[in-house]
Every structure is written in C-alpha cells, then in structure tokens.
Amino acid sequence: MKLYSYKDLTKQEIESICLRQLEDDITIRERVSSIVDQVKTRGDQALFDYAEQFDKVQLQQLFIEKEEIYSIAATIPAEAKTATDTAYRNIKAFHSEQSHRENKIETMPGVTCWRETRAIERVGLYIPGGTAVLPSTFLMLGVPAMLAGCKEIVVCSPPQKDGKTNCYLAYCAKLLGIEKIYLVGGAQAVAAMAYGTESVPKVDKVFGPGNRYVTQAKQLIQSTTMTAIDMPAGPSEVLVLADDTANSSYIASDLLAQAEHGVDSQTILVATSSKIIDETIAQIQIQLEALPRQDIAAQAISNSYAVLVNSLEEGMEFSNIYAPEHLILSTDKFEQLIPLISNAGSVFLGNLTPESAGDYASGTNHTLPTSGYAKAYSGVSLDSFVKKITFQHISPRGLRSIGNTVEVLAEAEGLIAHKNAVSIRLKSLG
Numbered sequence: 059m060k061l062y063s064y065k066d067l068t069k070q071e072i073e074s075i076c077l078r079q080l081e082d083d084i085t086i087r088e089r090v091s092s093i094v095d096q097v098k099t100r101g102d103q104a105l106f107d108y109a110e111q112f113d114k115v116q117l118q119q120l121f122i123e124k125e126e127i128y129s130i131a132a133t134i135p136a137e138a139k140t141a142t143d144t145a146y147r148n149i150k151a152f153h154s155e156q157s158h159r160e161n162k163i164e165t166m167p168g169v170t171c172w173r174e175t176r177a178i179e180r181v182g183l184y185i186p187g188g189t190a191v192l193p194s195t196f197l198m199l200g201v202p203a204m205l206a207g208c209k210e211i212v213v214c215s216p217p218q219k220d221g222k223t224n225c226y227l228a229y230c231a232k233l234l235g236i237e238k239i240y241l242v243g244g245a246q247a248v249a250a251m252a253y254g255t256e257s258v259p260k261v262d263k264v265f266g267p268g269n270r271y272v273t274q275a276k277q278l279i280q281s282t283t284m285t286a287i288d289m290p291a292g293p294s295e296v297l298v299l300a301d302d303t304a305n306s307s308y309i310a311s312d313l314l315a316q317a318e319h320g321v322d323s324q325t326i327l328v329a330t331s332s333k334i335i336d337e338t339i340a341q342i343q344i345q346l347e348a349l350p351r352q353d354i355a356a357q358a359i360s361n362s363y364a365v366l367v368n369s370l371e372e373g374m375e376f377s378n379i380y381a382p383e384h385l386i387l388s389t390d391k392f393e394q395l396i397p398l399i400s401n402a403g404s405v406f407l408g409n410l411t412p413e414s415a416g417d418y419a420s421g422t423n424h425t426l427p428t429s430g431y432a433k434a435y436s437g438v439s440l441d442s443f444v445k446k447i448t449f450q451h452i453s454p455r456g457l458r459s460i461g462n463t464v465e466v467l468a469e470a471e472g473l474i475a476h477k478n479a480v481s482i483r484l485k486s487l488g
C-alpha cells in the first residue's frame with residue numbers, strides 16, 4: 059500500500075491519485091464494443107458462444123424457469139433462508155419510505171401544476187456472478203423494482219458451472235416473485251437486455267453493478283440505444299477516514315471487505331496519524347492470511363493507498379475530491395463531519411458500523427456509483443425505477459392570468475406560433 063502525505067501533494071497529484079485505473083479503459087472499451095456488436099447481430103447464438111468462452115459452460119437453453127427455480131430454491135440452508143428473509147424485510151422497509159406523493163401547486167390563480175409517478179415498464183437487472191455470485195444484489199435491485207410496480211423484470215446473471223443458478227439466487231427470485239432467470243453474464247447480458255435477442259427481452263432501463271466489462275457495456279448501450287442505465291456501478295471502492303478513536307483491526311477488515319470483491323477494487327485509508335496507518339497495514343497482513351480470496355484482495359490492496367492528513371476536516375476535503383462509493387467515518391466525531399460530506403455513494407458512521415452491513419442487510423441500497431461518479435449520481439433507490447411525469451391544467455381565469463407572460467416571452471424568442479397558441483385562446487375567451 060502506497061503512502062502519501064496530503065500536505066505534500068500538489069493539486070494535479072491529488073487529481074491523478076483520485077483517477078481509477080483509466081489506463082486500460084481503451085482495451086476494455088474495444089473488447090466490449092465487439093461483444094455488443096456480436097450480440098446485436100447474432101442474438102442468442104452469440105450468448106451461447108460467450109457462455110462457453112467466458113463462463114466455461116455449454117448451455118442447452120439460456121434461462122431457467124419457475125419450476126426449476128423453485129426446486130433449486132428449496133435447497134437453500136435454513137440459516138441462509140432466515141438471513142435472506144431479514145435482509146429482504148429491511149431493504150423493503152427502507153425503500154418503501156421513498157415513495158412520496160407530491161402536492162398540486164397553484165402557481166398563479168387558475169394555473170395548477172403537479173407530478174405523478176409511473177413505473178418504468180420493462181427493467182433489466184444484472185446480478186454479478188463472475189468470481190462471486192451476489193444474491194444480495196438481486197434483493198437490492200429486485201425489491202425497489204417490485205415496489206415501483208415495474209411490469210416486466212428481466213434478470214440476467216452468469217451461468218454457474220452446472221449451467222444453472224445457485225440456491226441463494228433462486229430463493230431471492232422466489233421471494234421477489236420472479237419466474238425466469240437468464241443465464242447470461244458480462245457485457246453480453248447488458249447488450250442482450252438493451253437490444254433484445256430471440257430469448258432475452260429488450261428492456262427500457264438496465265440496472266446493476268458488475269466488473270469493468272459490465273460497466274463499460276452499460277455506458278456503451280446508453281449512447282447507442284434507447285435503453286437507459288442506472289449509473290456506472292463498477293469495481294467496489296471504500297475510503298475510510300480515521301482518527302485516534304478508530305480501531306485498526308476494524309479498519310483493516312473494512313478495507314479487505316471491499317478488496318476481496320475484485321483485483322480492480324480500490325481501498326483508501328485517510329488517517330490523522332501515521333500510527334493508525336502503520337497499525338492498519340500490519341492488521342491487513344494478519345487478516346489477509348485467513349481469507350479464501352487472499353490473492354484477489356492482496357492485488358486490490360497493492361493498487362490502493364493511504365493518505366496522512368492533519369485533521370479530519372482535511373481528510374474530508376480529500377474524500378470529497380475522491381468521491382468514494384463507500385465512505386466510512388471511523389471516528390467518534392462522525393456527527394461533526396456529516397455536514398462536510400459533499401460526494402459519497404453511501405456513508406457508514408462510527409466505529410461499530412461496518413460497510414458490509416450496508417452491503418447485505420441494514421436496508422440501504424448497495425448498488426452505488428464508483429470511479430468518482432458519486433460526484434453526480436446517487437445510488438439505486440425506488441426513484442431509479444420510476445419516472446415523474448409533470449401535469450398542468452389552466453382554467454379560464456388561469457389563462458387570463460398567465461397568458462400575457464407567455465405571449466411576451468414567446469415574442470422575445472421570436473417564436474410567434476408559440477405566442478399564437480395563447481392569443482387564439484384568449485381571444486375566444488373574450
């Protein structure tokens with residue numbers, strides 16, 4: 059893990075260490091573009107071929123259906139079933155609170171404006187399943203899609219070695235009332251949902267996190283089809299801001315939790331003393347030894363760094379420039395830092411709030427913007443699955459009160475047909 063001292067970094071150096079792995083993006087973009095083209099032109103056949111190439115499995119069909127999903131779901135261990143039920147309830151409770159009816163507003167006498175919410179009709183959920191299958195992501199996307207009332211929910215996840223899906227995903231499907239899972243992963247899954255194939259239906263919006271291929275494919279289809287995306291939710295990241303009230307073994311566990319997602323995960327420690335940094339590095343080595351995914355985590359840690367700052371406020375300044383997917387405030391003084399946060403996907407407050415609680419079960423969504431996109435995007439929520447349509451109604455009194463304003467503004471823009479649309483009505487009102 060590299061070490062920087064914040065006060066010695068120039069503005070350009072800070073910007074450069076906040077960039078995430080952009081060097082290989084061109085190669086990834088080219089590979090993804092060719093995968094997307096293949097799916098667009100060859101449909102299902104391309105999906106069968108990529109399953110063989112990337113997932114090392116020869117599929118007979120590209121999906122499994124209700125009966126088989128239910129029979130796989132029945133094999134879930136009892137403890138996992140109970141934990142999944144708890145996570146489902148918490149995620150549902152948190153996301154249910156996000157539905158708000160707005161009031162109608164009379165902006166002028168007789169001019170009434172309001173918004174109504176409508177579900178996006180056809181949504182596609184991508185559930186990662188490359189180096190680890192993530193049923194938690196199924197809940198994070200499926201629960202808000204269900205609450206929003208989306209009519210068609212298409213789910214894609216890479217096939218497992220047996221050409222099926224695992225019992226945890228199958229159980230989530232059952233909980234969510236989803237009766238088909240498409241056994242398609244990576245960039246090809248995103249392309250299939252954006253263009254549609256013989257088997258996979260085309261959707262209006264693609265959701266879900268994934269590796270760099272998945273994320274690049276989402277960005278590509280967004281610009282080449284009428285399909286929208288939730289946001290760029292790529293390789294996981296965490297920034298821990300710590301002071302002397304922090305516990306280095308807790309910090310190490312949080313850094314390793316995100317590091318084990320993938321070799322391109324990034325984990326940043328920003329600390330007010332070199333003592334915390336040294337102790338955390340030592341803890342990382344100890345904890346790493348016991349991890350089954352230690353090779354992946356070690357590589358991610360080697361791409362990561364620590365930044366020594368003079369104060370928590372200075373640490374927040376760096377964090378806002380980095381704009382982490384996850385921000386952990388490992389300090390008893392977290393309350394005073396909350397107002398200083400301007401860019402972060404999801405925030406974990408105090409020393410007893412591990413990031414993995416949000417990954418699985420506290421209720422907040424774990425599908426979050428990465429690579430600095432937390433500067434402009436929010437994580438997935440109920441809002442991501444709906445559109446807000448504006449309405450307005452103008453009464454005779456309203457037309458008299460607003461008419462002249464519109465006529466004058468239309469004339470100022472030289473758009474006389476716009477002006478006439480008002481004048482013609484005013485005239486008939488007399």
Ligand SMILES: NC(=O)c1ccc[n+]([C@@H]2O[C@H](COP(=O)([O-])OP(=O)(O)OC[C@H]3O[C@@H](n4cnc5c(N)ncnc54)[C@H](O)[C@@H]3O)[C@@H](O)[C@H]2O)c1
Nearest residue numbers: 186187188189216243244267268269291293294319425426
């Ligand atoms: N930001 C978030 O909200 C969030 C949430 C959960 C997970 N994640 C991230 O999701 C990612 C999951 O990654 P994963 O790889 O385990 O699963 P994945 O499902 O994202 O990707 C697996 C697929 O990638 C494709 N692939 C693999 N190597 C390829 C290659 N060389 N060329 C083209 N395609 C290739 C294959 O089709 C494979 O099925 C991790 O990076 C994790 O950090 C992010």
Ligand SMILES: N[C@H](CO)Cc1c[nH]c[nH+]1
Nearest residue numbers: 192194195294295417424
């Ligand atoms: N930390 C991931 C988001 O970056 C979400 C996740 C799923 N499972 C475990 N973690």
Ligand SMILES: [Zn+2]
Nearest residue numbers: 294315316417
């Ligand atoms: Zn995680």
